[in-house]
Amino acid sequence: MPLFFRKRKPCDEARKRFEYQMCLAKEAGADDILDISKCELPEIPFGVFSTCKVLQKKVLIVHTNFLTSLVPPKSCSLLSLGTIKVLDLHDNQLTALPDALGQLTSLQVLNVEKNQLKCLPQSIGDLAQLQTLNVKDNKLKDLPDSLGELRSLRTLDVSENLIRRLPQMLAHVRTLETLSLDAASMVYPPEAVCSLGTEAIQQFLCKESGLEYYPPSQFLLPVLERDGGETSVDSTDGSICSYVKEETEWQNKFLDYEKRKEQKMLEKLEFERRLEIGQREHAQLLQQSNIQKDEILQTVKEEQFRLDKGLCEHQRYLDGERQRLQEQLKQTEQSISSRIQRLLEDNQKQRKNSEIMKSLENERIKMEQLMAITQEETENLRQREVASAMQQMLTESCKNRFIQMTYESQKQNLVKQACSSMAQMDERFQQILAWQQMDQNKAISQILQESEMQKAAFEALQVKKDLMHRQIRNQIKLIETELLQLTQLELKRKALDTEALQEMISEQRRTLSSLLQQLLKEKSQREEELQGILLEMEAKSETTQENYWLIQYQRLLNQKPLSLKLQEESLEQPLVTLLIELSAEHYLPIFAHHRVSLDMLSHMSPGDLTKMGISETGLQYTLIRRAQELLDVRTQAEFPKLVDGEAVEVPEPASAEEYPEAVTPTAPPAQLDVQASECVVCMECEAQMIFLNCGHVCCCQTCCQPLRTCPLCRQDIIQCLRIYHSG
Numbered sequence: 001m002p003l004f005f006r007k008r009k010p011c012d013e014a015r016k017r018f019e020y021q022m023c024l025a026k027e028a029g030a031d032d033i034l035d036i037s038k039c040e041l042p043e044i045p046f047g048v049f050s051t052c053k054v055l056q057k058k059v060l061i062v063h064t065n066f067l068t069s070l071v072p073p074k075s076c077s078l079l080s081l082g083t084i085k086v087l088d089l090h091d092n093q094l095t096a097l098p099d100a101l102g103q104l105t106s107l108q109v110l111n112v113e114k115n116q117l118k119c120l121p122q123s124i125g126d127l128a129q130l131q132t133l134n135v136k137d138n139k140l141k142d143l144p145d146s147l148g149e150l151r152s153l154r155t156l157d158v159s160e161n162l163i164r165r166l167p168q169m170l171a172h173v174r175t176l177e178t179l180s181l182d183a184a185s186m187v188y189p190p191e192a193v194c195s196l197g198t199e200a201i202q203q204f205l206c207k208e209s210g211l212e213y214y215p216p217s218q219f220l221l222p223v224l225e226r227d228g229g230e231t232s233v234d235s236t237d238g239s240i241c242s243y244v245k246e247e248t249e250w251q252n253k254f255l256d257y258e259k260r261k262e263q264k265m266l267e268k269l270e271f272e273r274r275l276e277i278g279q280r281e282h283a284q285l286l287q288q289s290n291i292q293k294d295e296i297l298q299t300v301k302e303e304q305f306r307l308d309k310g311l312c313e314h315q316r317y318l319d320g321e322r323q324r325l326q327e328q329l330k331q332t333e334q335s336i337s338s339r340i341q342r343l344l345e346d347n348q349k350q351r352k353n354s355e356i357m358k359s360l361e362n363e364r365i366k367m368e369q370l371m372a373i374t375q376e377e378t379e380n381l382r383q384r385e386v387a388s389a390m391q392q393m394l395t396e397s398c399k400n401r402f403i404q405m406t407y408e409s410q411k412q413n414l415v416k417q418a419c420s421s422m423a424q425m426d427e428r429f430q431q432i433l434a435w436q437q438m439d440q441n442k443a444i445s446q447i448l449q450e451s452e453m454q455k456a457a458f459e460a461l462q463v464k465k466d467l468m469h470r471q472i473r474n475q476i477k478l479i480e481t482e483l484l485q486l487t488q489l490e491l492k493r494k495a496l497d498t499e500a501l502q503e504m505i506s507e508q509r510r511t512l513s514s515l516l517q518q519l520l521k522e523k524s525q526r527e528e529e530l531q532g533i534l535l536e537m538e539a540k541s542e543t544t545q546e547n548y549w550l551i552q553y554q555r556l557l558n559q560k561p562l563s564l565k566l567q568e569e570s571l572e573q574p575l576v577t578l579l580i581e582l583s584a585e586h587y588l589p590i591f592a593h594h595r596v597s598l599d600m601l602s603h604m605s606p607g608d609l610t611k612m613g614i615s616e617t618g619l620q621y622t623l624i625r626r627a628q629e630l631l632d633v634r635t636q637a638e639f640p641k642l643v644d645g646e647a648v649e650v651p652e653p654a655s656a657e658e659y660p661e662a663v664t665p666t667a668p669p670a671q672l673d674v675q676a677s678e679c680v681v682c683m684e685c686e687a688q689m690i691f692l693n694c695g696h697v698c699c700c701q702t703c704c705q706p707l708r709t710c711p712l713c714r715q716d717i718i719q720c721l722r723i724y725h726s727g
């Protein structure tokens with residue numbers, strides 16, 4: 001909510017109306033009415049208070065304005081309106097009436113209809129001459145008890161408010177003739193009483209207050225006399241006198257009007273003379289301004305010519321930069337399309353390899369199950385022997401301790417406390433049994449807790465060691481990187497307003513999105529298969545032994561077949577070290593199966609490694625380059641060069657950092673930084689979420705939650721995936 005509100009200024013027409021009404025009120029012979037309605041006033045000006053005070057106005061009409069408060073300015077008080085008998089404030093924005101309202105002792109009519117009043121001040125009871133009170137269409141919830149002090153009130157309108165109860169003190173207003181309210185919403189008096197009219201309501205309130213009801217006609221005579229409305233017996237003579245009086249007043253007003261008309265005519269002639277003099281001076285100033293304007297236009301033309309020349313040069317420079325960026329974008333798109341095609345081919349090959357690996361893994365699992373039978377039996381026998389030996393030792397130690405305790409107790413208390421010693425011995429025996437039971441319960445709970453922890457560790461290790469699951473994760477990471485680069489490329493193309501290859505990029509994104517969904521589905525299927533295997537093993541564990549998961553965890557760490565272990569042991573140690581350094585140790589079974597040596601690896605091409613099942617392009621080139629470096633180092637160490645029959649020291653080969661990269665990086669030539677991508681919504685955080693099916697990567701995790709459509713293409717978001725950057 002703003003702290004300050006700008007006051008609304010009245011328009012020219014409203015301001016002119018206000019000035020006219022003020023002038024009309026100050027004229028000689030004007031009536032006692034000051035009408036400043038429909039003047040768009042946010043507050044009552046100071047001049048209104050001073051005019052009412054000086055000219056002793058009787059009627060003040062301020063309806064249809066923007067009044068929010070009736071508080072007078074600092075330099076005056078509400079006592080300036082002490083002579084006002086009629087105050088009309090309807091159709092404004094008043095929220096409250098001031099407490100000083102009771103100072104208007106001459107007030108007879110108060111109209112505050114169609115405002116925002118929430119309560120009436122207690123000082124309203126001081127208005128002894130108030131006869132009409134209209135608070136219709138406000139937000140009043142209750143009426144003050146001080147209304148019962150209005151001894152001259154004849155008309156009260158409280159309809160279209162939130163009032164449910166009338167004050168009981170209203171019964172003391174004996175002059176009330178008309179009471180308007182919403183009978184359907186009243187609680188006190190009841191709806192049935194309110195619907196019968198003012199007389200029934202007053203009778204009900206008098207009965208509740210313990211007063212005797214009298215009709216208002218018996219109390220109106222003093223009010224009418226105080227109002228100046230004296231009733232004469234001869235009503236005809238009074239009407240004739242009033243008619244003659246009004247006629248003389250109209251004649252006086254007409255004469256005053258003629259005088260003012262002549263005065264206005266003289267003022268008009270004087271104004272025309274002054275206007276002619278002003279027009280002459282304005283013509284001279286206009287001529288001087290035209291001369292200055294011509295000089296300024298000449299300087300502006302020269303400056304415009306210079307700016308046009310500089311703008312043309314800058315435009316030529318921008319056109320050259322635009323063409324250069326378009327060429328870079330074309331090259332980037334071509335490289336991306338080639339990589340996507342290669343990725344699709346690799347995916348097809350990977351499917352075939354995954355099927356082969358799946359069949360091999362099923363055979364391995366069957367062999368492991370057959371091999372595990374004898375191992376489990378030996379482990380069971382060993383654990384049974386250890387458990388029986390431990391149980392026998394515990395029982396003997398307990399017996400010895402028990403015999404020693406009984407012997408000492410019998411020795412000390414054999415003569416004097418034979419009976420008490422037997423009771424103490426029973427209590428100690430029960431305590432020993434309780435301790436043993438507590439130790440057994442604690443051991444059982446610890447074994448159960450360790451079993452759950454062992455099961456969770458085995459499940460995590462099973463997912464981590466699963467080769468097919470790891471290959472699917474690597475392919476998903478690669479597709480996420482490609483989708484992020486495509487999104488950045490599309491954003492850069494939109495910034496340059498080029499749309500030539502938009503359709504091709506959209507087709508590539510749809511292809512990558514479908515491939516990503518398929519890989520996610522395969523990943524979930526593989527996880528379900530592993531979960532099924534885990535459930536079978538859990539069912540089997542219930543019938544074998546308690547520390548089943550610990551044994552399976554150790555077996556999973558060494559789950560490779562014996563033939564594969566022998567093949568891996570036959571690999572060259574530098575090749576194994578190289579794979580470990582490059583975090584590619586999961587490819588050791590593939591190198592062992594194909595019996596690849598370091599020399600063979602140095603002569604291979606990236607296509608050969610792809611056929612073997614190594615699909616990462618960067619890893620392929622790095623393996624070949626590092627293998628060549630290792631062979632060069634070995635050759636130089638074993639066979640030093642001879643120059644003129646003397647051994648010459650061969651300089652050490654350059655480090656890996658000194659060799660230029662012979663492989664094209666996975667990123668496009670435009671060098672799009674994956675980490676520099678920002679969210680298109682908040683433009684602060686990094687883009688982390690992939691939208692499916694469109695494939696755009698343009699939002700962070702926080703801004704993604706309320707979205708239902710993609711901010712770039714406006715397609716519905718079916719699924720969101722988060723990208724986890726490694727490193």
